[in-house]
Amino acid sequence: MRQPYIAGNWKMYKTVPEAVSLAGALASALASERGTKVMIAPPFTALHAVRDALKGSRILLGAQNACAELEGAHTGEISLRMLRDAGVTVVILGHSERRHVYGESDTLVNRKVRCAVAEKFEVILCVGETLEERQSGVTEKVVETQMRAGLAAITEPELAQVTIAYEPVWAIGTGKNATPQDANAVHAFIRGLAGSMYNAAAARALTILYGGSVKPENIRDLMAMENVDGALVGGASLKAETFLPVVKYDR
Ligand code: 13P
16 A cells, blocks of 8 residues: 655755765665665765665655746755756655744745645655644634635646645644554544545555654654555664664664
8 A cells, every 4th residue: 555655854854965965875775675676865965976876775855945937046045947957856845844933825835835836856745733733723714714725726637746744833842742542643634634625545655754753763653554655764764773663663
């Protein structure tokens, strides 16, 4: 059915030599990895070098963001064409740090999703509530708004290019992960919502990752949940010693 998927978001960490060293270590350690799909998203400056370090490996190269335009007067932005040129095939969009620290709206996230899907990238669309939203009982409402807005104009065949990452903002980088049951409940809600936005088959096929303080100690219990198909890993993806056990959670 759905293939397990473990993705590493390196955020704003690692110089080029550091990135190449980690990517090389992962590529050799995962040379025989078949069951789990693996992606790493280094910072933009390291993409070309990491692509070379991953040559011959099955690890996918991801970007952490992209501009909603393909070219033009957009100082400081990086376009999907530039990312393709660097060997990127997967793009993370709508990460909570983009939404909450850099003010990206649902409308902007949707423009990026549409552009990336049209350009044939795989998209990881991030959704998730803040602590305040969870405490006021509006988690599902927030996630539904982000899903409907983020996927506006995305057709059912195009949905096959999209993975959802549920990342509760209060669990990111805090050491407080959602319990496997909490994560599963929101994932089930997301899958149900995809069923009503598209259809049952599309919902069943949708890969839904959990993100927020995922580490070797909690990945197994998360992956045991019916609706948790994988993880988007921040801090623990920065070292081979912690990322590899997450990828090999089943061994
Ligand atoms: P942490 O794993 O460091 O909590 O980060 C999660 C995340 O934001 C991945 O995109």
